Amino acid sequence: DVKVTQSSRYLVKRTGEKVFLECVQDMDHENMFWYRQDPGLGLRLIYFSYDVKMKEKGDIPEGYSVSREKKERFSLILESASTNQTSMYLCASSIGTLNTEAFFGQGTRLTVV
């Protein structure tokens, strides 16, 4: 089975801190994605990566950056956490073929205080 693992289920961070959310997949997938999920807004794409060291902005990249130095790992970085970044963060991966499904991690619920 494909496994996508996010490093933390719950995180509490202070305003202004630099926050790292880690995601690892074990199926050699080319594509990886970071979404945030908020009530009433569904899933919104923050960043995605279609291969190692490649990244593209999604719909809401402001305040975030990403890193993909190895194929299996895709990190989301909050440069200076703010309270409006309190959310559920979901990582996903898929193979590079257009019509295939994405596999999700269990999510990280981040609270910025």
Place this chain on the structure above:
Amino acid sequence: GDSVTQMEGPVTLSEEAFLTINCTYTATGYPSLFWYVQYPGEGLQLLLKATKADDKGSNKGFEATYRKETTSFHLEKGSVQVSDSAVYFCALRGGGSYIPTFGRGTSLIVHP
């Protein structure tokens, strides 16, 4: 660009009732269509999919048929259980973009 519209929830049903959650899409090309389910506190997991027109995806008693003429992919189940309570997301991929596009999700609450 691609988009997915699904009915707003919550949908509240009694156990053994019939379920329909509507989903329509806009996309160029020939996307694949998906339903994902999210249980409380968890990530999304694939429930079923269909890759071309008139395909029917099915899993765990849920079904959805890819209707190109109406650009729809409605989710149905004949008899829901309390354990089906979750949020359901309709999604597409492979239309104008390879990025998965999701609807806003529909919360289903099933009472005993």
